[in-house]
Each structure stands twice: as structure tokens, then as C-alpha cells.
Amino acid sequence: MSSGSNKTPHAGSVAIFYITDRGRGLAERLAGYYPAAETKKYSARFPSQLWKKDNTLVFIMASGIVIRTIAPYMKDKKSDPAVIVMDEKAQHVISLLSGHLGKANQKAREIAGFLGGEAVITTASDLNNLPSIDLWAEANNLVIENWDMLSKVGTKLINRGTLSVYDEIGIILPPEFKRVDDLSHADLLVTNNIYDIDINSCGLSFPLAGNLSAKAAGKDAGQAGMTKQGKINCDTSGKLILRLKNLVLGIGCNSGTSEQEIESAVIKTLADHNLSFLSLHSLSTIDIKKNEPGLVSFAAKFGLDLQTFGADELNTVKGVTPSPAAKRATGAQAVAEPSALLAAGGRTLLVPKQKIGNVTVAVAKKTERRRKMEYGKIFIVGTGPGSIDHITPYAQKAIRGSDSIVGYGTYLDLIQDLIADKEVVATGMTQEIDRCRKAIELSSDGRTVAVISGGDPGIYAMAGLVLELLKNQHSESGTRSPEIEVIPGISALNACASRLGAPLMHDFASISLSDRLTQWETIEKRLYAAAMADFVIALYNPKSKGRTEHISRARQIILQYRSPDTPVGIVRAAMRENESVIITDLEHMLEHDIDMQTTVIIGNSKTLTWNNLMITPRGYEKKHQFRTNE
């Protein structure tokens, strides 16, 4: 992919191991598709530094060898790399480990697509065409709290085909997930809140400092119902819990406060308000505390960013509780509350300042800017005339690297193997505008979207339409636009010309006979001009069921300037299974089947036929060196 693109189809490094010479040949071929791939001769001493999340390890050898090699390194699905095994002939490309989060399934399909083999996928959700919960969570920035429930709830989804979801964030759900209002009926919760107050945790999977648990909130409350503080109390065992990382903590502390004390104060604040630690996005404070050792090491321990603001900036925030002590010490009206609000970009606090020993903590919810800020990318991809072999490797990579695919049924059918695991939005032939709008909408959510066009995307296809819609959207509202990359494909013109020999060797004009978007008078004018100027003429969209007369009108016009024996090539379904190629002439061309899968190429006054091929001479015959036999 271009180095300038912000989301390349492949992240992480790719290492390809082989044993035999034939394996090495295949490894080198595969490496051609992955610019940064390394090929390595397999040895029993596996380079353990490669065992890293985001890496892809491809082994061209027997699966037994691979299993024995990787067994000592395997940890869990959160951190293991994608492991793929394939045979030397690339007949079977097996996704062995980390099918979902490691993307081994996706990569096995991709590799099978590149090498012409079959991907072997064994994860049940893929086989049943159901969403994978972990991939969906990752795509929506949700953190899984109780990994032990993932496979149980996943099995429920596979057995029942649907899941009940209680969601407080307003996340987009796949169609198989049904929203429920009563959390006790949900299989899956998307929330920042802790509802099960009897569980001695606030989302932390490590021992809690001082055992400040969520119990503090409502230890006298019953098994279900409301706690003393008016919070819902519900038994969440058996439910999968997902957290959105969107809470920002504002923290103030006296100099020299220990990491331990800060941690305890944070845990107590969250627990008292039934908020999950896993929902923490970042910390914020006043700039003079940016090197405060306890605060810095607390942030580092949990991998949280620490954002700081100057006193002047903190003093611009309205509606916070003033702190005379902070004013005396720092010049700021307060620290915890205004820094939380500034960092979160919001106006209201979720939890006002809590003073616990030497620490003050306030909590604000980060405002949802994802939709506007993080526009994704749109690839407008040309998939050529038909078979996958005629799609460029670059275009294949872009398709494989996209989250969503938007296109028209027939073209999508032709590339089924490349997109089997993708979210696909298919619309009918005449709904191009809907398709482009949908692509823009999907990309506004941060997704990478491939808009599929047959042939070349910039020739009677989708590229112009996407750009026009974006241009209009931009001038209407001044909103940001997604990054766009147009990826060329082999147009019908190239494909059909190649089947006919060399008809386009000299100047040519291409004219679409469809008057759906262009007035027929304009089309006629262009036919006259091209015929008169002796251009070779390629006719796209020559004839449809409801529009049969245009091709004969075009022929009449061209016959006014060209002889009836001018060669004409009629190519139907080029590079597809039902391809047909006919070479005839202007006089007889209408005797052959012509439809919307056909392109007609009409020679110029010099075009000749030889050996059932069309040749439009370029002029070499006039040059001395051409006449070698004379």
C-alpha cells in the first residue's frame, strides 16, 4: 500500500517459514504480496521474538511440525499472533491460531485468494456467517472484561443465531444482536457501570489495593433492585461484559503523594460510583504536576495517558467547585474537576470532586467525537472484467484490508472468494447513488470501505460519483471527508481488445450507448464526430432489453463514413466463464447477439483482420525496417 495511507491493508510483520526447495519457491512467491515479509528456512529453534500480537506467521510444512513448534509459546487469544499453515502446493491454507483477533482467518483467505488455494477455516461463527463478538468489540473500541464468558456467549450466539444486548453507549449492533431494555435479560452488556455489586471487583483483574471494592456502594442492598444510591443492582454472572474506554479522571494531589495512595483513591472513587476501571481512558491534571512521581508511575502502571493543563486554562472552565487550597498552591481555581472536563471535552462531570486523603478525583465522560474526527478510508477499486486473476494484487490487498465492501451483485459474485468474511452491502445495478452514500456513511464511522466497480472504477463507474458526492457534502456542510484512493482495474476496453488481437493500436474513442444519464442527441453527436474523424470506436453498454435500437442507429451513423467491410469485434463476458468473441464487419454485425455484457469495437478505415484477429496498423508498414522480407 502507499506509505501515505493511514490504514494499510496489513499491519504487523509477516514471517514465512519453509523447509523444502519447493516450499521456498512458494514462500518467495507469497512474500511478493507482502512488502515487508521475511522468508526463513525453518529450524527447530524458533525465533521467539516473532511471537508477538499483530504478527502473521506462515508455515509451509506439515501441521504437526508447526503445532510442536508453537506449543510452548501459546498464551491466549488476546496476545497470540496469527498462525497459518499451508502445504507446498498452496492447496490448503489453514488458519491454525488466532482466527479472529489475530486475523488468521482473514489472512488465510487472503493468502488463498492470492495463491489460488482454499482457505481452511474452522471457527464456528465464520462457518455460520455470524458476527464474531471479539472482532466486533475490537472494531468498536470495546474492552472485554470477562474473557471466560466470551466462548460461552459466543456458543449461545451460534446455537441460537441471535444475542440479547443491553447497551448504554448507543453502539451500532450487527443484525443478529437484539437490543433489550432490561439488563437482566441480556447476554451481553455494553456499559461503564458495575451492576453486580456483590462482586469484589471494579473490572480489575489484579489484587485491589486496600480491598476497596464495589461493595462500598451498596452492601446492604438485596440480590436485585436498587442500591441505596439509586443504582440498579443485578446479578451479571453468565453475561459477557464489554467496556467502552471513555472515562477521564481529573486528579489533584499534594506533592509527594505515593502511587499507592493515588491508586487507592481512584479505585475507591470508581467503586463508590459503580464505575468500571476498564472504562478509564486517561488521566488529567495541572501542568506543574506533570512530573509528580506518584501520579506518573500510577499512569504508567495502567498504561493511561496523563494530559496536563496550565492554571490559566483550568480557570476558563465554568461550573466547577472552587478550591481555596488549590488556588493558594497553584493559582488554579481547582484541579481535578476542570482538568477532567477539559480532557474529556465535556461540560458536565459524571462524578464531582472526591477528596480522599491527599488526593482529589473527579470523573468526566469523554464526548463521542469518533464519528466526526476519525473518518476512515474509501478505496474505489476496479476489479477488472471478471475473474480474480485479472484483478491487480494491489487491488486485492485493498479489498482484503477493508472492513466493509460496497458493490453491485454480479461484480461481488465474481470476487466472492475475496470477500467471504467481509461486511457486504450489495445493492442493485441502478442504485449507484445509494451505494456511494452508504460507502461514505460507513467510512464516517472510521471504517475502511472498498467500493467495488467492475472493470476500471473511473470508466463509466463509481469513482466520479463518490467524488462528486463528497464534493457536494463538503460544500454543503464543510465537514471532513474520508481519505480516498482510486485503484485502477482492467477496463472492458482492454479486456475485449486483447481478445480481439490489437484493434486499439491507434487513436480510439469510447462511447457508451446508454441514454440513462446522457441525452441520446449528445450520444449521436459523439458517434458522428468519432466516425468522421476515423477513430476506432469502442461501444460500451451497446444494448439492453429495453433499449435495442441504439446499436443499429450507431451502426447507421458509422456506415456513413466507413465501408461495410470495416472489421467489427463483438466480445461478450470477456474473461468470464461464458466468454464469446466474434469478429465480423459493419454490414453483418447486427446478426450476432449483443447485450449489456458485450463491448463492440469498430475498426477504423485501416483496420484489417488476419487469422481471426483484428489489427489496427499503427503505421509501421510505411517504415523501411518493417518490410524485412523485401
Ligand code: SAH
Ligand atoms: N467500469 C467498467 C464499465 C462499466 S459500464 C469498465 O471499465 O469496464 C458496463 C459496460 O461495460 C457493459 O455494458 C459492457 O459494455 C462493458 N463490459 C463490462 N464488463 C465486460 C466484459 N467482461 N466483457 C465485455 N464487456 C464488458
